[in-house]
Amino acid sequence: EYNITRPKGYTVSYHFNPDMEPHHFGLTHPMKPFRLTLTKSLVTAYGMNFAMDNYNTRIATYEELNSFHTSDYLDYLHMTPPEEMPRDIDNPDKEVKFNLGGSDCPLFHGLYDYCSMSAGSSLDAARKICNKQSDIAIAWGGGLHHAKKSEASGFCYINDIVIAILQLLRCYPRVLYIDIDVHHGDGVEEAFHSTDRVLTCSFHKYAPEVFFPGTGGLDDTGPKSEHNPGAHHAINVPLNDGITDEQYGHLFQSVIGKINEKFRPSVIALQCGADSLAGDRLGRFNLQVQGHGACAKFCKTFGIPMIMFGGGGYTPRNVARAWAYETSVAIDVDEKINKIIPEHTPWRKHFVQEELFPSLEQILGEPRANRNSQKRLQEIIQHVHEQLRFVNA
Ligand code: TV1
Ligand code: CA
Ligand code: ZN
Structure with missing residues (x-):
């Protein structure tokens, strides 16, 4: 009915595991796996599934998770039933291992399965890109950028992004990792500190001591030793509350445009954390769906393969709106989608009399005071451009 057709000349794949949704971090925990089902339903309601290859993804194997994570950590995550694991809330005397069991990274039933599903989706997406069966692969169930090789952190237990990038490195010389989640992509940055084959770039709210994880300042560019090929291959864009679509778009294009020129990536891994949207429960920015989606749109203009991950x-x-919109960007029907009257969708009742994709003037949630001066943003661009003098493909 909406005439959503396959994009011309390239293939988009959508990687989804319906068994992720039933997992619960706890009633009050901000991470809600059902947002993935909400996204998928919205994508289907618009008929976007007809324009893509859709895959129900498998779970990642122990060996696949082991390509990044240590056996100690995986065994603990795998073998110990939740009730036997130490919790710092219920059993304050018990030792907390691997940062598991606190309020951010609770232990819940089916945790290991949930992690394997998230990683499985991202790995399937990477494999489709590697064997050229897909040009843009979408894995909204991934994007868990804080997990370390033997430690859980910030709602992330298994770093599906690192595992997927390791797969991409088997087939492509250079991977550009871009992270638009409101938090610093510390786990991915750290994992590739010592290689010049992966350049990481995170945009985030930066306020050490106050905002998680507290790293990712402008001068954090990776270990600066003479002998480290990975030096200068971490780029960080620290921001303040309330940044707008216009400012973010300008910043994103100047930074990523320059990185593309200098680094010449063969493939892009884009983490699309939707907590950088206005009205997010944890975020601090004022981005609208269109401003957030403009990042994916700009990356697409480079004409190289891309994986799009979820995240926060x-x-x-709002997460469902943003990721459904970004799916429409991937298949090149975003203009059409913007014009569709939402009355026609079975999902209208769930979106309480609002348009699914609000117009540019409409604000998602309460806007925040903008604490980003033009002068500071210009300084950031200048600094990043100087850092890029050290980067050559
Ligand atoms: C249970 C119940 C856990 C309510 C956690 C917000 C909760 C948070 C909760 C929360 C919350 C954080 C910290 C403090 C470090 C801790 C997926 C010193 C209302 C990628 C992870 C943010 C973001 C972790 C993950 C952060 C991602 N903020 N309510 N926890 N300690 N943790 O600040 O990047 O989006 O907030
Ligand atoms: Ca980020
Ligand atoms: Zn986040």
């Missing part, structure tokens, strides 16, 4: 996003209906 704590106001579920």
